[in-house]
Amino acid sequence: MSTSEIENSFGFDKIYRFKVRGFSKGKIRVTTFSQAYNLMINKNNGDGGNSKPVDPLCAADPLVPTEWKSYEKFALSAFNCARPYRFMDVALPSTTPTSQLTSKNELLPVAQCKLPAQNNYNNVGFKQNGWQFNGDLQIQIIPIQFTDYGSSENPVKEYSKYLEYIKEMYFKISDGNTRITYKVPNSYIQIGSDIKSYVVDGSLQDGSGIVWKKLDARRYERDVFNAADKVIDFTGIDMTIVLVPLSVPTEFIGHSSEFRMDNVRTNEGIVEYNYLMPPATEVDRRSFYGVEPFLHLHEIFHANGLLNDHLGDAGKGPYLGTGRWGHMSGMLTDFILWDKWIAGMLRDSQVICASPNSVGTYWIKPASYFGTFEKLLVIPLSSTRAIAIESERAAGMNFKIPEIARGALVYTLDTLDTRFDAGITVIRPENRTGPIQLGTFILADAPLKSGESLTVWGHKISVLESGDWGDVIKVEKA
Numbered sequence: 265m266s267t268s269e270i271e272n273s274f275g276f277d278k279i280y281r282f283k284v285r286g287f288s289k290g291k292i293r294v295t296t297f298s299q300a301y302n303l304m305i306n307k308n309n310g311d312g313g314n315s316k317p318v319d320p321l322c323a324a325d326p327l328v329p330t331e332w333k334s335y336e337k338f339a340l341s342a343f344n345c346a347r348p349y350r351f352m353d354v355a356l357p358s359t360t361p362t363s364q365l366t367s368k369n370e371l372l373p374v375a376q377c378k379l380p381a382q383n384n385y386n387n388v389g390f391k392q393n394g395w396q397f398n399g400d401l402q403i404q405i406i407p408i409q410f411t412d413y414g415s416s417e418n419p420v421k422e423y424s425k426y427l428e429y430i431k432e433m434y435f436k437i438s439d440g441n442t443r444i445t446y447k448v449p450n451s452y453i454q455i456g457s458d459i460k461s462y463v464v465d466g467s468l469q470d471g472s473g474i475v476w477k478k479l480d481a482r483r484y485e486r487d488v489f490n491a492a493d494k495v496i497d498f499t500g501i502d503m504t505i506v507l508v509p510l511s512v513p514t515e516f517i518g519h520s521s522e523f524r525m526d527n528v529r530t531n532e533g534i535v536e537y538n539y540l541m542p543p544a545t546e547v548d549r550r551s552f553y554g555v556e557p558f559l560h561l562h563e564i565f566h567a568n569g570l571l572n573d574h575l576g577d578a579g580k581g582p583y584l585g586t587g588r589w590g591h592m593s594g595m596l597t598d599f600i601l602w603d604k605w606i607a608g609m610l611r612d613s614q615v616i617c618a619s620p621n622s623v624g625t626y627w628i629k630p631a632s633y634f635g636t637f638e639k640l641l642v643i644p645l646s647s648t649r650a651i652a653i654e655s656e657r658a659a660g661m662n663f664k665i666p667e668i669a670r671g672a673l674v675y676t677l678d679t680l681d682t683r684f685d686a687g688i689t690v691i692r693p694e695n696r697t698g699p700i701q702l703g704t705f706i707l708a709d710a711p712l713k714s715g716e717s718l719t720v721w722g723h724k725i726s727v728l729e730s731g732d733w734g735d736v737i738k739v740e741k742a
């Protein structure tokens with residue numbers, strides 16, 4: 265998470281908060297977020313005088329799951345934003361496009377679209393180290409308590425809805441390719457010291473002015489793993505999540521690159537990736553890093569180093585990166601498919617690797633529908649550059665995206681782009697004249713509608729047809 269993501273989270277981007285007041289109007293039964301949202305806009309227009317722009321991505325969800333209902337209220341009051349707390353299943357319809365599609369034997373081998381990682385911070389290429397966030401992953405929970413702050417509860421009881429959410433959402437957004445199993449001890453492991461005893465001079469802070477106490481991270485790491493190693497067998501563990509009791513004040517567990525644990529030695533070998541989760545308590549703005557479930561899907565990728573932020577110039581412009589498209593760019597929407605692919609969540613079989621040298625017509629299914637469909641179209645231009653296209657619809661974790669954002673999202677990949685938070689760039693069509701953002705949603709209007717086209721890096725990308733089944737994309741040299 266970077267500075268501007270945090271600022272965005274706390275409303276410095278002029279977030280306008282609102283709540284869905286009525287869930288029915290006349291005899292219309294409202295069953296989706298979109299219906300409720302549209303009713304609300306109409307109601308606001310009808311009120312007259314209420315000219316505040318609405319913010320679709322941060323709006324309350326009328327169908328929020330029961331276990332997140334009260335948290336959603338807290339999120340709106342403390343962070344000015346309610347993120348997605350459910351996955352909205354939308355089935356691929358039986359209808360299909362009518363365009364003549366390029367045959368599969370004219371496609372390139374998918375390996376040709378896997379731009380290799382470069383040795384730079386903004387790496388957006390494929391790493392060669394092998395470990396990926398897919399398959400049957402074993403996550404070890406390390407629940408740690410202290411002599412000054414403890415808990416006699418089972419850690420599963422204190423954190424069950426978080427662990428379930430993380431597991432379910434990764435499963436759904438990966439089309440079933442990322443399957444987490446947790447190993448959780450029955451009780452918190454006593455570290456044998458006050459958490460206060462780890463406090464050293466100085467402080468940790470994020471970009472929005474939130475401050476934490478600074479802990480001696482190396483001594484803390486040593487003590488956590490010494491205590492854990494006595495009771496946990498780390499054999500076959502892909503990653504750990506270090507939890508603390510809900511009684512621990514939020515000021516102790518900081519959100520900072522200075523407070524992390526990587527490549528820790530245990531009796532069973534090195535555990536490379538460890539996510540230090542702050543307490544999930546609803547206290548204040550500092551609680552965000554522990555209590556916001558959607559955030560953990562983002563932070564886990566910082567802990568395992570598979571993905572970077574794509575805000576572009578830290579979100580301050582003029583370079584906008586991917587706007588608010590993608591979880592790694594502001595934590596408001598689902599991961600873009602390129603990130604899912606390089607992290608291992610999207611299967612190779614879901615990628616259409618198309619030749620840059622011939623005219624082609626391809627059908628991509630909606631990115632946010634659950635299913636092992638072909639979803640990502642990639643046109644490799646060299647070993648460091650490619651154009652990618654995906655189909656955005658209101659479904660899955662993107663169920664809140666407004667009409668203006670539904671279409672074919674075009675972005676470029678450049679593994680040699682070393683600007684801050686750069687390398688993936690969403691292309692906004694030149695004919696867009698409205699504001700660059702809708703509420704918090706930067707580049708909301710970038711997706712191409714049916715009949716539209718744009719030109720990027722010498723290639724013309726057109727949408728020939730679109731429907732609930734996705735988009736048909738024509739690619740040709742400009």
Ligand SMILES: [Zn+2]
Binds near residue numbers: 265266
């Ligand atoms: Zn981030």
